[in-house]
Amino acid sequence: xxxYNPRESEPKWRARWAEADxxxxxxxxxxxxxxxxxxxMFPYPSGRIHVGHSRNYAMGDVVARYKxxxxxxxxxxxxxxxxxxxxxxxxxxxxxxxxxxTLDNIKVMRAQLKRLGLALDWSREIATCEPDYxxxxxxxxxxxxxxxxxxxxxxxxxxxxxxxxxxxxxxxVDGRGWRSGAIVVKRDLDQWFFKITDYADSLLxxxxxxxxxxxxxxxxxxxxxxxxxxxxIIFPFVEPEDVQRFGTEGIEVFTTRPDTLxxxxxxxxxxxxxxxxxxxxxxxxxxxxxxxxxRTGKTQEEIEKAPKRGVDLGVKVRHPFDKEWEIPxxxxxxxxxxxxxxxxxxxxxxxxxxxxxxxxxxxxxxxxVLPDGESPDNYQIDDTAYTGDGTIYxxxxxxxxxxxxxxxxxxEKLESLKLGEGATTYRLRDWLVxxxxxxxxxxxxxxxxxxGAVPVRETELPVALPEDVSFDEPGNPLDRHDSxxxxxxxxxxxxxxxxxxxxxxxxxxxxxxxxxxxxxxEDIPFxxxxxxxxxxxxxxxxxxxxxxxxLLYARFFTRALHDCGLINLPDGEPFAGLFxxxxxxxxxxxxxxxxxxxxxxxxNRAGQKVExxxxxxxxxGPIEKMSKSRKNVVDLDDFIEDFGAxxxxxxxxxxxxxxxxxxxxxxxxxxxxRFIQRVWALIENHPGHAPRPDLPVGDVGGEALDLRRAxxxxxxxxxxxxxxxxxxxxxxxxxxFVNALRKLALDTNKPENLAARSEALGLLAQMLxxxxxxxxxxxxxxxxxxxxxxxxxxxxxxxxxxxxxxxTIAVQVNxxxxxxxxxxxxxxxxxxxxxxxxxxxxxxALEGLTVRKVIVxxxxxxxxxxx
RNA sequence: GCGGGUGUGGCGGAACUGGUAGACGCGCCAGACUCAAAAUCUGGUGUCCCUAGGACGUGUCGGUUCGAGUCCGACCACCCGCACCA
Numbered sequence: 001x002x003x004y005n006p007r008e009s010e011p012k013w014r015a016r017w018a019e020a021d022x023x024x025x026x027x028x029x030x031x032x033x034x035x036x037x038x039x040x041m042f043p044y045p046s047g048r049i050h051v052g053h054s055r056n057y058a059m060g061d062v063v064a065r066y067k068x069x070x071x072x073x074x075x076x077x078x079x080x081x082x083x084x085x086x087x088x089x090x091x092x093x094x095x096x097x098x099x100x101x102t103l104d105n106i107k108v109m110r111a112q113l114k115r116l117g118l119a120l121d122w123s124r125e126i127a128t129c130e131p132d133y134x135x136x137x138x139x140x141x142x143x144x145x146x147x148x149x150x151x152x153x154x155x156x157x158x159x160x161x162x163x164x165x166x167x168x169x170x171x172x173v174d175g176r177g178w179r180s181g182a183i184v185v186k187r188d189l190d191q192w193f194f195k196i197t198d199y200a201d202s203l204l205x206x207x208x209x210x211x212x213x214x215x216x217x218x219x220x221x222x223x224x225x226x227x228x229x230x231x232x233i234i235f236p237f238v239e240p241e242d243v244q245r246f247g248t249e250g251i252e253v254f255t256t257r258p259d260t261l262x263x264x265x266x267x268x269x270x271x272x273x274x275x276x277x278x279x280x281x282x283x284x285x286x287x288x289x290x291x292x293x294x295r296t297g298k299t300q301e302e303i304e305k306a307p308k309r310g311v312d313l314g315v316k317v318r319h320p321f322d323k324e325w326e327i328p329x330x331x332x333x334x335x336x337x338x339x340x341x342x343x344x345x346x347x348x349x350x351x352x353x354x355x356x357x358x359x360x361x362x363x364x365x366x367x368x369v370l371p372d373g374e375s376p377d378n379y380q381i382d383d384t385a386y387t388g389d390g391t392i393y394x395x396x397x398x399x400x401x402x403x404x405x406x407x408x409x410x411x412e413k414l415e416s417l418k419l420g421e422g423a424t425t426y427r428l429r430d431w432l433v434x435x436x437x438x439x440x441x442x443x444x445x446x447x448x449x450x451x452g453a454v455p456v457r458e459t460e461l462p463v464a465l466p467e468d469v470s471f472d473e474p475g476n477p478l479d480r481h482d483s484x485x486x487x488x489x490x491x492x493x494x495x496x497x498x499x500x501x502x503x504x505x506x507x508x509x510x511x512x513x514x515x516x517x518x519x520x521x522e523d524i525p526f527x528x529x530x531x532x533x534x535x536x537x538x539x540x541x542x543x544x545x546x547x548x549x550x551l552l553y554a555r556f557f558t559r560a561l562h563d564c565g566l567i568n569l570p571d572g573e574p575f576a577g578l579f580x581x582x583x584x585x586x587x588x589x590x591x592x593x594x595x596x597x598x599x600x601x602x603x604n605r606a607g608q609k610v611e612x613x614x615x616x617x618x619x620x621g622p623i624e625k626m627s628k629s630r631k632n633v634v635d636l637d638d639f640i641e642d643f644g645a646x647x648x649x650x651x652x653x654x655x656x657x658x659x660x661x662x663x664x665x666x667x668x669x670x671x672x673x674r675f676i677q678r679v680w681a682l683i684e685n686h687p688g689h690a691p692r693p694d695l696p697v698g699d700v701g702g703e704a705l706d707l708r709r710a711x712x713x714x715x716x717x718x719x720x721x722x723x724x725x726x727x728x729x730x731x732x733x734x735x736x737f738v739n740a741l742r743k744l745a746l747d748t749n750k751p752e753n754l755a756a757r758s759e760a761l762g763l764l765a766q767m768l769x770x771x772x773x774x775x776x777x778x779x780x781x782x783x784x785x786x787x788x789x790x791x792x793x794x795x796x797x798x799x800x801x802x803x804x805x806x807x808t809i810a811v812q813v814n815x816x817x818x819x820x821x822x823x824x825x826x827x828x829x830x831x832x833x834x835x836x837x838x839x840x841x842x843x844x845a846l847e848g849l850t851v852r853k854v855i856v857x858x859x860x861x862x863x864x865x866x867x
Numbered sequence: 868g869c870g871g872g873u874g875u876g877g878c879g880g881a882a883c884u885g886g887u888a889g890a891c892g893c894g895c896c897a898g899a900c901u902c903a904a905a906a907u908c909u910g911g912u913g914u915c916c917c918u919a920g921g922a923c924g925u926g927u928c929g930g931u932u933c934g935a936g937u938c939c940g941a942c943c944a945c946c947c948g949c950a951c952c953a
Binding site: 425667668809814 | 868869870871872873878879880881883886887890891892893894907920932933934935947948949950951952953
């Protein structure tokens, strides 16, 4: 008996697949063949791939191989999200050009991915840092520009002081830059924006159609877009001089609760509201307050703990429904300038923040919503606001209405008074896309002193990144590159300057799945018709960390591209099915002096983990997601060298459900290795007889029939496991089947036994193929299978073999299991009842009781009810 | 605070529309082979009383049902996301 040797088999089969060119996607026009687009989020070429990364690709590959076997024309491409800051950091730290660093990494990682045996169409490989990719992106940018979807605007934006660039709102987490972790500061800068807010409604409503997306991701996007319906209301100034001073008739607020207008006791403005700024110039105490608010921390706890604070601005406004009713205007630290109009009216009885504020500064609290079951005479608000529905009172013409009707009535009244209107506000802001970095896609704009921002002529594209740049001083090298920067204005010919900002790398990833549909087209980014045939991506697989970022931007892009006439995708959804996979975790290790240690630096000596180099004991830390920074990674090449690519693939798909994390353990890996060798032992010991999956049912009986049943049941379970993205249970069913094969050692001298066993082993190879393609091919060849397994159609389970002819069912007495009976399938209820009552267990349990009723569920259970 | 999710053996996890809880894997125990160990193979492995057998058992409490891990109500714990969003 020999051992299966992946080091020999795996390269052999990869060479044969490549030779046969089996992974190339067919023409999407192919008659009689449905298209299927499966895609894993493409990687950033950061260095090397570890076992943690491989899970994502393994899942996509199971789907790709399975769908191919099911007869689909599968598109399964791979590329590189190749622009980004780490390349510039490497340049700065090690003096390597970002381009070389990136291309070297791609080379290494491509070889690693190939070693995994993924059924990828490498003929479509793209890298976003190549001019033949980003020139199309520049053309798209100009289309958006033409269409009014791009604009330049001076705004108070997020500045990451470590990465030395601005960031989009989506890229600021807890007040820190998503990549650097530095605390973000606000700066007023002229920046480029994409008008994603134009699509707020479409992006929100579209979420309801994405049935094959995780609910969690949809909810996150819904919250991020944050649509609120309500009203904008103008509170006119009391003093005519205020109208002069502030240049408006009054103060505009946004509210979702115009029904509580009669509970208004103050207006509150954001500390950086224009009116507050104007007043701050005159009044030092107001300026001091605004300054205090700016300095307050931005982290969760700080915001939560920060008490409500405000300052009376000394300005008064009139109530929109009562000219005589004057309301004081305050500045308050809890009002956000970035939401709504940066101003609110405080209705303390119905809003906790307003109530806290009113109590602190002794402002009136008038309840206007009466909860059901409360009496208006003794209902009071203490320290808890009532935010629910109820009946409006203390509110003149709104009295007696329910919350919903009162909102409508109040809004109508505001509209008739021309002091307000129904309005919708979003939390979503336009996407800030300019970055003050070198290693990104140049923005194809020229700034002319006379003509302003002028698009680069399309024939001049790409605006290529200059290669001769230096990173020895901070800032953007493009900014210092005079010969690159200096150009003539395309419109008037006067001396002008190129835009030196580059595009956010999330722009690159917003359309790469379209480029994959026709990467050979140099003249256009993609063919509208071909792209529409492949899109939407049928199955997208990636990490949940992109729930808002990439997945929202891409949904915007497909909509914008449709509106620009570049693609025909009416509903605008790029990804029909989304799966967010769990991570691979691993224990962490720290040396006595606090250094993180690689698993390969650690070994077990007498039950204790020690650092190999020093022999010192190792502190075992928590189990965390594999990451370079914690060093709890297992390098893919090391693993493949030891156990083979099939073993990694099998391991990361076993045990845990795909959406949950899976822990890497040496024990688990040993189990995989054992399993592979057991499979191989079965294959090797087979006397050799070509598989015949078309064996008629009636040909065999006895144990051979049992084996056939096990095989077809496994096939059925594995198929439905793959279809339902339950790879762990599919793996378990294969295990089960292998156990059955090992147990049912049929005498293969009998032809019917040999036939049944050949069939079973053939089916085993086919079932294994999506998971462990190399081993499966080797097995298929060994047992004399015809052709290459990768080209074979997925077998259909024989329905007749899925039904048992007898079934064991439980016998319960009063709901407790007492015995079991074996019955023919389809046996009569009376037969079941009689048999159940006669069982030893039932008789014992029924002693001294009278049978009242017998419930028979055919094929499932018999329950005897007795007292 | 709001939203989403998860609670099942020593561990990861199975269980289709309510019908034999614990599939499969890891670990552990025993045995075989071996001078021995590793590897491999065989058997066992929810807890308790341990005798055929029985009692208990899916986060807690209650309900519906002949029957509940699954359905309903109330809670508890943990994880993730958002967060002064008017």
